[in-house]
Amino acid sequence: MRYLRTFELIEAVVRAGSIRKAAEDTNLTASALNRRIQGFEQEFGWPIFERLPRGMRLNPAGELLMHHIRLQRTDLARVQSQVADLSGERRGHISIACSQALLPYFLPEQIAIYRAVHPGVTFSINVRDRAQAERDLASYSSDLALVFEPVHLVEFDVLYALPQSVHAVYPTGSALDDGPVLRLRDCLNHRLVLPTAAYGVRDLLEIAATSIGRNLTPTVETESFDLIRHYVTREDAVGFQIPIGLKPPEEAGFGHRPLAHQDVRPGQLLLGQMKGRALPVASAKFGQQLVAALAGLAGQQSA
Amino acid sequence: MRYLRTFELIEAVVRAGSIRKAAEDTNLTASALNRRIQGFEQEFGWPIFERLPRGMRLNPAGELLMHHIRLQRTDLARVQSQVADLSGERRGHISIACSQALLPYFLPEQIAIYRAVHPGVTFSINVRDRAQAERDLASYSSDLALVFEPVHLVEFDVLYALPQSVHAVYPTGSALDDGPVLRLRDCLNHRLVLPTAAYGVRDLLEIAATSIGRNLTPTVETESFDLIRHYVTREDAVGFQIPIGLKPPEEAGFGHRPLAHQDVRPGQLLLGQMKGRALPVASAKFGQQLVAALAGLAGQQSA
DNA sequence: ATAATCGATGCAAAATTTGCAACGCTTTGT
DNA sequence: ACAAAGCGTTGCAAATTTTGCATCGATTAT
16 A cells, blocks of 8 residues: 555654664665655654654654554555455455463364355464453454453453353372362362463462462463473373363363362453454454354353 | 545545546646546555546445545544644644534533633534434544434444423413423413424424324424524414523523423433544543533532 | 547656765764 | 764755646537
8 A cells, every 4th residue: 555655664663663774674765764754744743753862762642643553554454354345255364362272172163164164364363361462452463352361451342251160180080080079279289380470360360379378389380271281191280271272071181170169260251352443344253253152152161 | 644645635536526526626637636546446456436427436345445534534633633732732623513402502601611721722513403413423524412312323422411301482471381380282282383303302292292192283393493482482382492502581581491201201412422433632621521511410400 | 410528548747755975963892 | 082883864866656738438418
């Protein structure tokens, strides 16, 4: 888009941090780029960059403008996607920010289902912790977010909320598999493999532990839910996950069951989008599919 | 804004209906304008105009694009207004779509109050019936709408709702001034001066009349609330208004009082904006002021 | 039939954008 | 203390893009 060139150049300067570096990235001369920035600032009415000895940084006005630029870009993409839709060609690109738990089973299946009907659509799957996922939405770099226990929820439009109990994960045949329900205090007598504080599961566990006067002292702390799953079978430890990322115990190769709700309150897996934003056709339809799929899971859980 | 030129030209063609007429309006040659349109369509990926023998008309893709253009324009204005705000200069322009009843007292007072603090801000007051006011919001040609009993309420974000009883308006000393409450059936025995069907007051009266098995047969039907007020004193007729557009009877030069609520249900005067839209700073602040003022009126009514 | 109006196009003139070289300034490294 | 390197900025000529003019082909109105 030729008329968006100035915006592209501004973004390049923001990314590069200086006109000269941005000039290389954009195959322009520093002087030409400089004059476009100056020209824009004059038209806009205010400077949008601070001139520092080491380069350029956005000033507050520039930050506001960047929001506008991002909105304008994604809204144009939305229009083009809608136009493509009414021309009969369902094309487009869907970007999702999601928690790790969705990666092994849920999202691959959903994407396959969608692409079977609309092969022209491509996907970006960005693995983000819950705070990052919300930032992704706000900066328009993801269309949808599927996260467990989001933090802020400002500028977050909830499309669907699925309750998820925290499950303990342990080796097959562990003593934790016995008894009518699994209590948190029993888990705490084992070696603990926990996700870091950025994750909702850890949050729920910390709250639960504090309320029974215990501390969480993990043997292994990791950002990888995959590592948690695999480690527990090596050293007879106990890890924690949400069930959407787990096969049934009989297929999984290790045991898992929900923690008693009176000990650890179930969290919510939320599907959401940027508040007030009109999504491109493809993303909106995929969002609807996800809502239906999550509602299906909710039905299974209660049954 | 230089980079918005293409959009301006597209809008000019839409308005003029042909490239040649639009070329005159924009001080360009038909050929230059033609090529800019063609160039844009090529970049955009699809034609946005239908070429008719008599000129150009937007096709569906073009309609979608026009929405984007309008959004983009008003969002840029919002950013500039916010930037002006953080530079200390409170400037800007506020456009309001409103019912006639707000014109005589309420809006002039509110505007005067606002401009006493922010003299740099200018206003557009567009008198619209309730359907038109909502269209104004949707097309971004008004920032705020203040309307009695809006029709659709899709894409309408309610900022405040003030209940307003329908008042009957009659000459001083009329028999309607007697009795503890004013019943609709008493009014219907007089000559009626009614607003047209486009207005909420008429709507409420029609519903009320039907439910007591009567018909409304107006002597005078008009779009002007001003005419209603003045006519009733000439021919001992009865008109209907909402109180926000009326002075107290002792100052007004004619009588008025609310109709009994069991006869005519009170309507709502709604202050609203386009759903999901971020308003320019000036409009947002004025909106807040209106909310406070309306809340003050609500306090008086209940007192 | 004829005139009028529409959008489209080839080509040269006008306007804008770009690249090159150089300047003044601050920070960094020796 | 000094040189080197990095930064944004500016004058001027070359390159690119945009515009105006004349004209074509097609359709509608008189």
